[in-house]
Amino acid sequence: MRDVIIIGGGPAGATLARLIGQNHNVLLIDKKSSDESKTTFKKPCGGLIAPDAQRALARFQLEIPTEVLANPQLFAVKTIDLQARRVTHYQRFYLNVNRHRFDSWLLSLVKGADVIDNARVQKIEKSKHGYRVSFVREGTVHIEETRMIVGADGADSIVRKTFFKRKIRQYMAIQQFFNASETKPLYASLFDHTLTDSYGWGLIKDGELIFGAALPLSDSRKNFEMLKERSRLYGFDCDAPLVTEACLVNSPRSIREIECGTDNIFLIGEAAGFISPSSLEGISYAMDSALALARAMKNKDIIKSYRSNCRKLKVKILLKQCKSIILYTPLLRKLVMISKIDSIEIVE
Numbered sequence: 001m002r003d004v005i006i007i008g009g010g011p012a013g014a015t016l017a018r019l020i021g022q023n024h025n026v027l028l029i030d031k032k033s034s035d036e037s038k039t040t041f042k043k044p045c046g047g048l049i050a051p052d053a054q055r056a057l058a059r060f061q062l063e064i065p066t067e068v069l070a071n072p073q074l075f076a077v078k079t080i081d082l083q084a085r086r087v088t089h090y091q092r093f094y095l096n097v098n099r100h101r102f103d104s105w106l107l108s109l110v111k112g113a114d115v116i117d118n119a120r121v122q123k124i125e126k127s128k129h130g131y132r133v134s135f136v137r138e139g140t141v142h143i144e145e146t147r148m149i150v151g152a153d154g155a156d157s158i159v160r161k162t163f164f165k166r167k168i169r170q171y172m173a174i175q176q177f178f179n180a181s182e183t184k185p186l187y188a189s190l191f192d193h194t195l196t197d198s199y200g201w202g203l204i205k206d207g208e209l210i211f212g213a214a215l216p217l218s219d220s221r222k223n224f225e226m227l228k229e230r231s232r233l234y235g236f237d238c239d240a241p242l243v244t245e246a247c248l249v250n251s252p253r254s255i256r257e258i259e260c261g262t263d264n265i266f267l268i269g270e271a272a273g274f275i276s277p278s279s280l281e282g283i284s285y286a287m288d289s290a291l292a293l294a295r296a297m298k299n300k301d302i303i304k305s306y307r308s309n310c311r312k313l314k315v316k317i318l319l320k321q322c323k324s325i326i327l328y329t330p331l332l333r334k335l336v337m338i339s340k341i342d343s344i345e346i347v348e
Protein backbone atom coordinates (compact mmCIF):
# COMPACT_ATOMS: atom_id res chain seq x y z
CA MET A 1 0.00 0.00 0.00
CA ARG A 2 1.49 3.32 -1.15
CA ASP A 3 0.79 6.64 0.56
CA VAL A 4 0.57 8.47 -2.76
CA ILE A 5 0.46 7.50 -6.42
CA ILE A 6 1.14 10.44 -8.74
CA ILE A 7 -0.15 9.90 -12.26
CA GLY A 8 1.89 11.99 -14.70
CA GLY A 9 5.53 13.04 -14.67
CA GLY A 10 5.33 16.44 -16.34
CA PRO A 11 6.44 19.60 -14.47
CA ALA A 12 3.55 19.20 -11.96
CA GLY A 13 4.06 15.52 -11.11
CA ALA A 14 7.87 15.68 -11.12
CA THR A 15 7.85 18.72 -8.82
CA LEU A 16 5.44 17.11 -6.36
CA ALA A 17 7.41 13.84 -6.31
CA ARG A 18 10.62 15.80 -5.66
CA LEU A 19 8.99 17.69 -2.77
CA ILE A 20 7.24 14.79 -0.98
CA GLY A 21 9.29 11.77 -2.12
CA GLN A 22 11.41 11.57 1.01
CA ASN A 23 8.54 11.91 3.49
CA HIS A 24 5.95 9.55 1.98
CA ASN A 25 5.88 6.23 0.17
CA VAL A 26 5.37 7.65 -3.34
CA LEU A 27 5.06 6.06 -6.76
CA LEU A 28 5.02 8.23 -9.90
CA ILE A 29 3.77 6.67 -13.14
CA ASP A 30 4.37 8.40 -16.47
CA LYS A 31 3.67 7.31 -20.04
CA LYS A 32 6.74 9.13 -21.43
CA SER A 33 10.07 7.40 -21.60
CA SER A 34 13.25 8.95 -20.23
CA ASP A 35 15.00 7.49 -23.28
CA GLU A 36 14.62 10.31 -25.84
CA SER A 37 15.25 7.98 -28.78
CA LYS A 38 12.17 5.85 -27.96
CA THR A 39 9.07 6.58 -30.00
CA THR A 40 6.85 6.71 -26.90
CA PHE A 41 4.70 9.73 -26.00
CA LYS A 42 6.37 13.14 -26.09
CA LYS A 43 4.48 16.13 -24.76
CA PRO A 44 3.63 18.59 -27.57
CA CYS A 45 4.83 21.98 -26.33
CA GLY A 46 6.40 25.24 -27.47
CA GLY A 47 9.06 24.68 -24.82
CA LEU A 48 9.25 28.32 -23.77
CA ILE A 49 10.08 28.90 -20.11
CA ALA A 50 8.33 32.16 -19.25
CA PRO A 51 9.47 34.54 -16.47
CA ASP A 52 6.92 33.04 -14.02
CA ALA A 53 8.34 29.57 -14.63
CA GLN A 54 11.87 30.96 -14.26
CA ARG A 55 10.75 32.43 -10.91
CA ALA A 56 9.35 29.05 -9.83
CA LEU A 57 12.67 27.39 -10.71
CA ALA A 58 14.58 30.14 -8.89
CA ARG A 59 12.45 29.57 -5.79
CA PHE A 60 13.55 25.91 -5.81
CA GLN A 61 17.16 27.02 -6.46
CA LEU A 62 17.15 25.05 -9.72
CA GLU A 63 19.33 26.04 -12.67
CA ILE A 64 18.56 24.61 -16.11
CA PRO A 65 21.52 22.62 -17.49
CA THR A 66 22.72 23.75 -20.93
CA GLU A 67 21.86 20.41 -22.57
CA VAL A 68 18.19 21.20 -21.87
CA LEU A 69 18.41 24.55 -23.67
CA ALA A 70 17.46 24.78 -27.35
CA ASN A 71 18.88 27.05 -30.03
CA PRO A 72 18.36 30.04 -30.39
CA GLN A 73 17.31 32.09 -27.37
CA LEU A 74 14.54 34.58 -28.16
CA PHE A 75 14.12 38.16 -27.01
CA ALA A 76 11.02 39.32 -28.88
CA VAL A 77 7.63 38.17 -30.06
CA LYS A 78 6.34 39.26 -33.45
CA THR A 79 2.58 39.66 -33.00
CA ILE A 80 0.70 39.17 -36.26
CA ASP A 81 -2.99 40.00 -36.57
CA LEU A 82 -3.97 38.21 -39.77
CA GLN A 83 -7.38 39.89 -39.99
CA ALA A 84 -6.22 43.43 -39.32
CA ARG A 85 -3.00 42.76 -41.30
CA ARG A 86 -0.97 44.34 -38.57
CA VAL A 87 2.45 43.36 -37.12
CA THR A 88 3.89 44.63 -33.84
CA HIS A 89 6.95 43.44 -31.94
CA TYR A 90 7.20 43.16 -28.16
CA GLN A 91 10.17 42.35 -25.95
CA ARG A 92 9.89 38.98 -24.18
CA PHE A 93 12.05 37.09 -21.72
CA TYR A 94 11.65 33.41 -22.51
CA LEU A 95 14.09 30.55 -22.31
CA ASN A 96 13.83 28.29 -25.36
CA VAL A 97 14.20 24.66 -24.20
CA ASN A 98 13.85 21.12 -25.48
CA ARG A 99 10.63 20.22 -23.65
CA HIS A 100 11.28 16.46 -23.47
CA ARG A 101 14.71 17.03 -21.95
CA PHE A 102 13.27 19.64 -19.56
CA ASP A 103 10.77 17.08 -18.23
CA SER A 104 13.44 14.35 -18.01
CA TRP A 105 15.72 16.73 -16.11
CA LEU A 106 12.94 17.59 -13.59
CA LEU A 107 12.27 13.86 -13.13
CA SER A 108 15.97 13.16 -12.61
CA LEU A 109 15.85 15.43 -9.53
CA VAL A 110 13.27 13.22 -7.78
CA LYS A 111 14.71 11.49 -4.70
CA GLY A 112 12.99 8.92 -2.49
CA ALA A 113 9.98 8.30 -4.74
CA ASP A 114 9.75 5.36 -7.14
CA VAL A 115 9.36 6.44 -10.75
CA ILE A 116 7.97 4.12 -13.45
CA ASP A 117 8.20 5.57 -16.94
CA ASN A 118 6.91 4.27 -20.27
CA ALA A 119 3.76 3.11 -18.42
CA ARG A 120 0.17 4.12 -19.13
CA VAL A 121 -2.47 4.19 -16.39
CA GLN A 122 -5.62 2.59 -17.73
CA LYS A 123 -7.98 2.42 -14.77
CA ILE A 124 -8.34 3.77 -11.24
CA GLU A 125 -10.92 2.18 -8.93
CA LYS A 126 -11.97 2.65 -5.34
CA SER A 127 -10.72 -0.27 -3.21
CA LYS A 128 -11.34 -1.26 0.42
CA HIS A 129 -8.57 0.91 1.89
CA GLY A 130 -8.00 3.43 -0.87
CA TYR A 131 -7.54 3.13 -4.61
CA ARG A 132 -6.38 0.49 -7.07
CA VAL A 133 -4.39 1.77 -10.05
CA SER A 134 -3.92 -0.43 -13.15
CA PHE A 135 -1.21 0.47 -15.61
CA VAL A 136 0.38 -1.16 -18.64
CA ARG A 137 4.12 -1.33 -19.19
CA GLU A 138 5.59 -3.15 -22.17
CA GLY A 139 2.38 -5.11 -22.71
CA THR A 140 2.02 -6.27 -19.08
CA VAL A 141 -0.72 -5.02 -16.74
CA HIS A 142 0.43 -4.06 -13.24
CA ILE A 143 -1.69 -3.13 -10.22
CA GLU A 144 -0.73 -0.89 -7.29
CA GLU A 145 -2.76 0.15 -4.23
CA THR A 146 -2.59 3.58 -2.62
CA ARG A 147 -4.24 5.76 0.03
CA MET A 148 -4.05 8.95 -2.05
CA ILE A 149 -4.11 9.66 -5.78
CA VAL A 150 -2.68 12.75 -7.45
CA GLY A 151 -3.72 13.50 -11.00
CA ALA A 152 -0.81 15.34 -12.63
CA ASP A 153 -1.72 13.90 -15.99
CA GLY A 154 -2.37 17.03 -17.99
CA ALA A 155 -5.29 18.26 -20.07
CA ASP A 156 -6.74 14.83 -20.90
CA SER A 157 -6.53 13.67 -17.28
CA ILE A 158 -7.83 10.16 -16.60
CA VAL A 159 -8.05 11.10 -12.90
CA ARG A 160 -10.25 14.11 -13.64
CA LYS A 161 -12.43 12.14 -16.07
CA THR A 162 -12.85 9.21 -13.63
CA PHE A 163 -13.69 11.12 -10.47
CA PHE A 164 -14.92 14.62 -11.32
CA LYS A 165 -17.75 16.01 -13.41
CA ARG A 166 -16.59 19.64 -13.59
CA LYS A 167 -16.00 20.61 -17.22
CA ILE A 168 -13.23 22.87 -18.51
CA ARG A 169 -12.90 24.62 -21.88
CA GLN A 170 -10.53 22.72 -24.14
CA TYR A 171 -8.82 23.38 -27.45
CA MET A 172 -7.06 21.05 -29.83
CA ALA A 173 -3.39 22.04 -30.01
CA ILE A 174 -1.76 21.06 -33.29
CA GLN A 175 1.94 21.53 -34.02
CA GLN A 176 3.98 20.75 -37.11
CA PHE A 177 7.75 20.80 -37.55
CA PHE A 178 9.44 22.03 -40.75
CA ASN A 179 12.98 22.49 -41.97
CA ALA A 180 13.60 26.14 -41.11
CA SER A 181 14.33 28.23 -44.19
CA GLU A 182 14.47 31.34 -41.98
CA THR A 183 17.82 31.64 -40.24
CA LYS A 184 16.92 34.68 -38.17
CA PRO A 185 15.65 33.94 -34.65
CA LEU A 186 11.88 34.07 -34.78
CA TYR A 187 9.03 33.77 -32.37
CA ALA A 188 5.63 34.88 -33.61
CA SER A 189 2.10 34.78 -32.26
CA LEU A 190 -0.73 34.72 -34.80
CA PHE A 191 -4.32 35.86 -34.38
CA ASP A 192 -7.28 35.22 -36.65
CA HIS A 193 -10.67 35.22 -34.95
CA THR A 194 -12.40 33.53 -37.91
CA LEU A 195 -10.30 30.40 -37.29
CA THR A 196 -9.69 30.39 -33.54
CA ASP A 197 -10.59 32.44 -30.49
CA SER A 198 -7.22 31.35 -29.08
CA TYR A 199 -3.99 31.81 -31.06
CA GLY A 200 -1.27 30.28 -33.21
CA TRP A 201 2.51 30.42 -32.93
CA GLY A 202 5.65 30.05 -35.00
CA LEU A 203 8.98 29.38 -33.37
CA ILE A 204 12.48 28.36 -34.36
CA LYS A 205 13.97 25.52 -32.31
CA ASP A 206 17.17 23.66 -33.07
CA GLY A 207 17.08 24.31 -36.82
CA GLU A 208 13.37 23.58 -37.23
CA LEU A 209 10.32 25.79 -37.51
CA ILE A 210 7.49 24.79 -35.19
CA PHE A 211 4.15 26.06 -36.43
CA GLY A 212 1.27 25.45 -34.03
CA ALA A 213 -2.13 26.64 -32.91
CA ALA A 214 -4.82 26.06 -30.30
CA LEU A 215 -8.13 25.64 -32.09
CA PRO A 216 -11.77 24.99 -31.16
CA LEU A 217 -12.38 21.24 -31.19
CA SER A 218 -14.69 21.19 -34.20
CA ASP A 219 -12.94 21.50 -37.58
CA SER A 220 -9.59 21.96 -35.82
CA ARG A 221 -7.50 20.35 -38.58
CA LYS A 222 -9.25 22.27 -41.38
CA ASN A 223 -8.80 25.57 -39.53
CA PHE A 224 -5.16 24.74 -38.80
CA GLU A 225 -4.48 24.26 -42.50
CA MET A 226 -6.26 27.56 -43.23
CA LEU A 227 -4.13 29.33 -40.60
CA LYS A 228 -0.97 27.99 -42.26
CA GLU A 229 -2.21 29.19 -45.63
CA ARG A 230 -3.03 32.70 -44.36
CA SER A 231 0.34 32.91 -42.55
CA ARG A 232 2.19 32.41 -45.82
CA LEU A 233 1.90 36.16 -46.48
CA TYR A 234 4.10 36.69 -43.42
CA GLY A 235 6.88 34.38 -44.56
CA PHE A 236 5.74 31.09 -43.01
CA ASP A 237 6.76 28.43 -45.47
CA CYS A 238 4.76 25.51 -44.12
CA ASP A 239 4.97 22.89 -46.85
CA ALA A 240 6.17 19.33 -46.21
CA PRO A 241 5.85 18.90 -42.44
CA LEU A 242 8.46 16.61 -40.89
CA VAL A 243 6.27 15.74 -37.89
CA THR A 244 2.67 16.50 -36.87
CA GLU A 245 1.56 16.28 -33.25
CA ALA A 246 -1.68 17.11 -31.47
CA CYS A 247 -3.14 17.06 -27.98
CA LEU A 248 -5.81 18.77 -25.91
CA VAL A 249 -4.95 21.95 -24.07
CA ASN A 250 -7.06 23.39 -21.27
CA SER A 251 -7.96 27.05 -21.10
CA PRO A 252 -10.24 27.87 -18.14
CA ARG A 253 -13.05 30.23 -19.09
CA SER A 254 -13.64 30.95 -15.39
CA ILE A 255 -11.96 29.90 -12.15
CA ARG A 256 -15.06 27.78 -11.46
CA GLU A 257 -13.66 25.36 -14.05
CA ILE A 258 -10.66 24.65 -11.79
CA GLU A 259 -10.93 21.36 -9.85
CA CYS A 260 -8.49 20.85 -6.96
CA GLY A 261 -9.94 17.51 -5.84
CA THR A 262 -11.58 15.94 -2.80
CA ASP A 263 -10.49 14.09 0.34
CA ASN A 264 -7.89 11.68 -1.06
CA ILE A 265 -7.83 12.52 -4.76
CA PHE A 266 -6.04 15.69 -5.79
CA LEU A 267 -5.46 17.38 -9.13
CA ILE A 268 -2.44 19.56 -9.87
CA GLY A 269 -1.11 21.39 -12.94
CA GLU A 270 -3.15 21.43 -16.12
CA ALA A 271 -5.30 18.49 -14.95
CA ALA A 272 -6.73 20.83 -12.31
CA GLY A 273 -7.08 23.63 -14.87
CA PHE A 274 -4.02 25.62 -13.78
CA ILE A 275 -2.87 27.24 -17.01
CA SER A 276 -2.98 30.78 -18.34
CA PRO A 277 -6.07 31.27 -20.54
CA SER A 278 -4.35 34.16 -22.33
CA SER A 279 -0.95 32.71 -23.33
CA LEU A 280 -1.50 28.99 -22.53
CA GLU A 281 1.67 29.19 -20.41
CA GLY A 282 1.32 26.25 -18.04
CA ILE A 283 4.75 25.26 -16.73
CA SER A 284 4.84 27.81 -13.89
CA TYR A 285 1.27 26.88 -12.84
CA ALA A 286 2.23 23.19 -12.85
CA MET A 287 5.18 23.77 -10.51
CA ASP A 288 3.34 26.28 -8.29
CA SER A 289 0.29 24.04 -7.81
CA ALA A 290 2.59 21.10 -6.99
CA LEU A 291 4.23 23.23 -4.29
CA ALA A 292 0.77 24.23 -2.98
CA LEU A 293 -0.20 20.54 -2.61
CA ALA A 294 3.16 19.50 -1.12
CA ARG A 295 2.73 22.17 1.57
CA ALA A 296 -0.89 21.12 2.16
CA MET A 297 0.20 17.51 2.68
CA LYS A 298 1.86 18.60 5.93
CA ASN A 299 -1.59 19.44 7.33
CA LYS A 300 -4.41 17.21 8.56
CA ASP A 301 -7.13 18.56 6.28
CA ILE A 302 -5.13 18.37 3.05
CA ILE A 303 -7.82 19.42 0.58
CA LYS A 304 -8.87 22.46 2.64
CA SER A 305 -5.27 23.56 2.95
CA TYR A 306 -4.55 22.86 -0.75
CA ARG A 307 -7.56 24.92 -1.87
CA SER A 308 -6.44 27.75 0.37
CA ASN A 309 -2.83 27.53 -0.93
CA CYS A 310 -4.19 27.79 -4.50
CA ARG A 311 -6.00 31.10 -3.92
CA LYS A 312 -3.13 33.19 -5.33
CA LEU A 313 -2.95 30.99 -8.45
CA LYS A 314 -6.69 31.42 -8.99
CA VAL A 315 -6.39 35.20 -8.70
CA LYS A 316 -3.57 35.06 -11.26
CA ILE A 317 -5.81 33.11 -13.64
CA LEU A 318 -8.59 35.65 -13.07
CA LEU A 319 -6.21 38.46 -14.11
CA LYS A 320 -5.13 36.45 -17.17
CA GLN A 321 -8.82 36.08 -18.08
CA CYS A 322 -9.11 39.89 -18.08
CA LYS A 323 -6.00 40.04 -20.28
CA SER A 324 -7.45 37.47 -22.69
CA ILE A 325 -10.53 39.67 -23.23
CA ILE A 326 -8.23 42.38 -24.62
CA LEU A 327 -6.03 39.93 -26.51
CA TYR A 328 -8.82 37.95 -28.15
CA THR A 329 -11.31 40.72 -28.96
CA PRO A 330 -10.30 41.80 -32.48
CA LEU A 331 -11.11 45.50 -32.00
CA LEU A 332 -9.38 45.78 -28.61
CA ARG A 333 -6.31 43.90 -29.89
CA LYS A 334 -6.13 46.16 -32.93
CA LEU A 335 -6.31 49.28 -30.74
CA VAL A 336 -3.52 47.99 -28.49
CA MET A 337 -1.37 47.16 -31.52
CA ILE A 338 -2.02 50.57 -33.13
CA SER A 339 -1.18 52.33 -29.85
CA LYS A 340 2.26 50.62 -29.93
CA ILE A 341 2.26 50.73 -26.10
CA ASP A 342 5.16 48.64 -24.79
CA SER A 343 6.19 47.65 -28.34
CA ILE A 344 9.71 47.73 -29.78
CA GLU A 345 10.75 49.31 -33.07
CA ILE A 346 12.52 46.87 -35.37
CA VAL A 347 15.62 48.12 -37.17
CA GLU A 348 16.11 46.23 -40.44
Ligand SMILES: Cc1cc2nc3c(=O)[nH]c(=O)nc-3n(C[C@H](O)[C@H](O)[C@H](O)COP(=O)(O)OP(=O)(O)OC[C@H]3O[C@@H](n4cnc5c(N)ncnc54)[C@H](O)[C@@H]3O)c2cc1C
Pocket (backbone or CB within 6 Å): 007, 008, 009, 010, 011, 012, 013, 029, 030, 031, 032, 041, 043, 044, 045, 046, 047, 048, 049, 050, 053, 119, 120, 121, 122, 152, 153, 154, 155, 156, 157, 158, 173, 174, 175, 212, 247, 248, 249, 268, 269, 270, 271, 275, 280, 281, 282, 283, 284, 286
Ligand atom coordinates in the same frame (compact mmCIF):
# COMPACT_ATOMS: atom_id res chain seq x y z
C1 LIG B 1 1.14 22.67 -28.08
C2 LIG B 1 1.37 23.24 -26.71
C3 LIG B 1 2.36 24.18 -26.53
C4 LIG B 1 2.59 24.70 -25.24
N1 LIG B 1 3.62 25.57 -25.05
C5 LIG B 1 3.92 25.99 -23.81
C6 LIG B 1 5.07 26.80 -23.59
O1 LIG B 1 5.83 27.11 -24.51
N2 LIG B 1 5.34 27.21 -22.31
C7 LIG B 1 4.52 26.85 -21.25
O2 LIG B 1 4.78 27.26 -20.11
N3 LIG B 1 3.44 26.06 -21.44
C8 LIG B 1 3.14 25.61 -22.68
N4 LIG B 1 2.06 24.78 -22.86
C9 LIG B 1 1.30 24.35 -21.69
C10 LIG B 1 2.13 23.36 -20.88
O3 LIG B 1 2.73 22.41 -21.73
C11 LIG B 1 1.29 22.61 -19.85
O4 LIG B 1 0.38 23.47 -19.23
C12 LIG B 1 2.20 21.99 -18.81
O5 LIG B 1 3.04 21.05 -19.42
C13 LIG B 1 1.35 21.34 -17.73
O6 LIG B 1 2.19 20.54 -16.92
P1 LIG B 1 1.56 19.28 -16.18
O7 LIG B 1 2.69 18.64 -15.48
O8 LIG B 1 0.36 19.71 -15.44
O9 LIG B 1 1.01 18.36 -17.36
P2 LIG B 1 1.82 17.72 -18.63
O10 LIG B 1 3.06 18.46 -18.89
O11 LIG B 1 0.80 17.60 -19.67
O12 LIG B 1 2.23 16.32 -18.06
C14 LIG B 1 1.30 15.29 -17.92
C15 LIG B 1 2.09 14.01 -17.86
O13 LIG B 1 1.17 12.96 -17.58
C16 LIG B 1 1.52 11.84 -18.34
N5 LIG B 1 0.28 11.09 -18.54
C17 LIG B 1 -0.88 11.54 -19.06
N6 LIG B 1 -1.80 10.56 -19.03
C18 LIG B 1 -1.19 9.48 -18.49
C19 LIG B 1 -1.63 8.15 -18.21
N7 LIG B 1 -2.85 7.73 -18.47
N8 LIG B 1 -0.72 7.30 -17.67
C20 LIG B 1 0.53 7.70 -17.39
N9 LIG B 1 0.99 8.94 -17.63
C21 LIG B 1 0.13 9.82 -18.17
C22 LIG B 1 2.14 12.38 -19.62
O14 LIG B 1 3.12 11.50 -20.09
C23 LIG B 1 2.77 13.67 -19.16
O15 LIG B 1 4.14 13.53 -18.89
C24 LIG B 1 1.79 24.26 -24.13
C25 LIG B 1 0.79 23.33 -24.33
C26 LIG B 1 0.59 22.80 -25.61
C27 LIG B 1 -0.47 21.74 -25.79
